Amino acid sequence: MKRNGGHEPILSVRDVVFAFESGRVLNGVSLAIDAGDFAILLGQNGSGKSTLVKVALGLLEPVSGSAMLFGLPSRDPRAREPVGYVPQRAAISSRVPATVAEVVLTGRAHGSPFGVFGRADRAATATALERVGLAHLAGRRIGELSGGEQQRILIARALVSDPQLLVLDEPTAGVDKASQQRFAETLRDLNASGVTILMVAHDVGPVGPYLTRVVALHQGHLDEIPLEEVREQIGMFVEDHPGGHR
Amino acid sequence: MTFFELFWMSVVAGAAVGAAAPSIGTFVVQKRLSLIGDGIGHVAFAGVAFALWLDVSPLAAALTFAVLGAIGIDAMRRRSPEEADMGLALFFYGSIAMGVVVAQLGGSLNAGLLGILFGQVLTITTGELITIAVLAVFILGVVAGTYRGLVAVAIDEEAAVVRGLPVGALNAGLMLLTALTIGVGMRVVGILLIAAMMVLPVGIARNVVRSFKATLVTASAIGAGCAVAGIAVAYVLDTAPSGTIVLMAVAAYLVSDAFRLARRSLARGRAA
Numbered sequence: 465m466k467r468n469g470g471h472e473p474i475l476s477v478r479d480v481v482f483a484f485e486s487g488r489v490l491n492g493v494s495l496a497i498d499a500g501d502f503a504i505l506l507g508q509n510g511s512g513k514s515t516l517v518k519v520a521l522g523l524l525e526p527v528s529g530s531a532m533l534f535g536l537p538s539r540d541p542r543a544r545e546p547v548g549y550v551p552q553r554a555a556i557s558s559r560v561p562a563t564v565a566e567v568v569l570t571g572r573a574h575g576s577p578f579g580v581f582g583r584a585d586r587a588a589t590a591t592a593l594e595r596v597g598l599a600h601l602a603g604r605r606i607g608e609l610s611g612g613e614q615q616r617i618l619i620a621r622a623l624v625s626d627p628q629l630l631v632l633d634e635p636t637a638g639v640d641k642a643s644q645q646r647f648a649e650t651l652r653d654l655n656a657s658g659v660t661i662l663m664v665a666h667d668v669g670p671v672g673p674y675l676t677r678v679v680a681l682h683q684g685h686l687d688e689i690p691l692e693e694v695r696e697q698i699g700m701f702v703e704d705h706p707g708g709h710r
Numbered sequence: 711m712t713f714f715e716l717f718w719m720s721v722v723a724g725a726a727v728g729a730a731a732p733s734i735g736t737f738v739v740q741k742r743l744s745l746i747g748d749g750i751g752h753v754a755f756a757g758v759a760f761a762l763w764l765d766v767s768p769l770a771a772a773l774t775f776a777v778l779g780a781i782g783i784d785a786m787r788r789r790s791p792e793e794a795d796m797g798l799a800l801f802f803y804g805s806i807a808m809g810v811v812v813a814q815l816g817g818s819l820n821a822g823l824l825g826i827l828f829g830q831v832l833t834i835t836t837g838e839l840i841t842i843a844v845l846a847v848f849i850l851g852v853v854a855g856t857y858r859g860l861v862a863v864a865i866d867e868e869a870a871v872v873r874g875l876p877v878g879a880l881n882a883g884l885m886l887l888t889a890l891t892i893g894v895g896m897r898v899v900g901i902l903l904i905a906a907m908m909v910l911p912v913g914i915a916r917n918v919v920r921s922f923k924a925t926l927v928t929a930s931a932i933g934a935g936c937a938v939a940g941i942a943v944a945y946v947l948d949t950a951p952s953g954t955i956v957l958m959a960v961a962a963y964l965v966s967d968a969f970r971l972a973r974r975s976l977a978r979g980r981a982a
Binding site: 541549565574578579604605 | 869925
């Protein structure tokens with residue numbers, strides 16, 4: 465699949481069909497994400513957004529169709545090495561015995577499970593926490609943080625290995641408005657620094673002004689929504705946030 | 711002769727098991743599998759019953775059955791997670807029932823079996839001590855050598871899969887280490903109480919330290935401390951060592967929980 469002047473997309477799914485026991489959720493879906501994109505995948509609950517992302521990341525095997533990451537089949541673990549992933553989740557329990565720094569540090573565990581974390585891993589962790597503005601919380605237990613702070617910590621974990629592609633599955637679910645805005649600005653800065661972003665959400669929300677692509681999943685099919693249409697709908701918001709991408 | 715001169719082998723064996731069991735328990739508890747050690751212990755009991763019937767080494771048989779049980783349990787959990795609960799119950803109760811039947815057939819359903827169920831640390835032999843020490847060092851070594859992967863999977867399994875970690879192999883390895891821990895702990899606290907030594911020190915450590923690594927190290931130190939103190943108290947009070955060891959851990963947990971609640975109240979008071 466070639467887009468944007470013949471460049472190979474860094475993430476692509478082609479004619480993907482996926483079904484659970486209850487029925488088909490993806491019905492011949494194709495999607496390609498290019499380097500530099502800040503794309504959002506919209507859809508209602510149960511529309512198959514998370515399923516599509518998991519197929520794209522090689523975590524689920526489709527009935528038919530293909531998924532590629534960085535030119536390799538997504539099921540190949542090497543294909544996921546340049547990917548940072550922020551999963552959909554509820555708040556982490558305060559009983560989880562791990563500090564913020566430890567959670568971020570686990571993002572440095574790629575491929576091989578052997579060994580302990582070293583000085584370079586700890587330095588990368590400190591840098592990732594600074595990038596999301598939460599370096600001062602490094603020693604706190606992850607469960608003691610607010611939902612918004614936890615999501616930014618999970619982004620730091622995804623960033624700690626300098627990914628080329630950041631995939632976020634409903635990262636602001638249950639997060640207050642103020643935190644969502646800070647979160648959107650963090651993503652804008654990351655995208656501006658060269659990180660490609662694919663985010664799954666119910667609605668565009670505060671990231672609207674910064675998006676370069678909007679796609680929506682409905683009844684197993686994917687539609688590209690013109691950016692102009694989205695911008696019209698969030699016009700007031702864009703005027704309030706002139707720093708957004710145009 | 712002093713207590714240590716009389717029972718140094720028991721103390722060393724207790725400390726080895728006390729340190730090794732929570733090092734596995736730290737990961738098992740985090741994965742919400744606290745009772746898995748108990749279940750594998752039931753399977754090991756069936757192995758011991760067969761060993762007594764066939765007159766082979768109970769420790770070797772317990773280890774073999776525990777490892778096979780761990781492999782079976784892991785396969786069952788992976789194949790049908792929704793049915794895992796009932797499947798595990800069948801596995802565990804079927805094993806202990808089989809153990810009782812085989813023990814009765816072999817004529818070993820007597821007081822001697824209590825030593826397997828609840829440990830006999832004061833009568834440990836040199837050969838058993840060497841086996842326990844080697845296996846405990848092996849368990850601690852594997853945990854240290856694969857800490858990077860184990861902690862990543864324990865904190866967030868889905869994210870670990872995305873990063874290309876061999877999550878299935880790490881989970882299977884953890885089950886095998888759990889099985890080894892059951893075998894190692896059999897002579898010290900017995901098949902029915904070894905799970906307590908995997909879980910309780912972790913609960914204590916979680917109440918007093920903040921990080922995962924500190925939880926692991928502190929839990930191992932607490933486990934070893936409870937084992938040594940429990941053996942000494944059992945000697946002085948003439949009580950059952952295994953029960954005394956576990957009761958020490960239960961008491962330490964209650965104290966640590968009171969400490970945690972007091973610390974939380976203090977923090978809330980300061981914030982108000």
